[in-house]
Amino acid sequence: METQKILVAGQVQGVGFRWSASQVAQRIGLTGTVRNRRDGQVELIATGSAEQLAELVVQLKRGITPWIVVDRLSITSLPLQKFSDFQIII
Template sequence: METQKIMVSGQVQGVGFRWSASQLAQQIGLTGTVRNCRDGQVELIVTGSADQLAELIVQLKRGLTPWIVVDRLSVTLLPLRQFSDFQIII
């Protein structure tokens, strides 16, 4: 198990990205949070296996819906964090 911070930029605010990312993370079996940042990016903090996290990244890069456009995605390994579920932070 590991925890990653994934920063996503592009057309990712105001288009349902947080909800779509939350649904995807839950389907994959990940826990964590997703929130909008003031600079227009979206931040995900996610915990799961390396395979689960890799699957999330592949899906995020593909785009979750036709109106979501991911221009850039960066991943940072964080100290392991435990979450009970996956939440959208408003």
């Protein structure tokens, strides 16, 4: 198990990205959080296996919905964090 912080830039606020990303993360079996940042990016903190985290990155890069446009992902490894589920932070 590992934890990653994924910053997503592009057309990702006001288009349902947090909800869509949380659904993908839950389907993959990840736990963590997703929230909007003031700089226009969305931040995901996700915990799971390396394979699960890699699948999340693939899904985010591919595009979750047609109106979400991901221009850039930045991934940082964090110390292991334990979450009970995957939540949207408002």
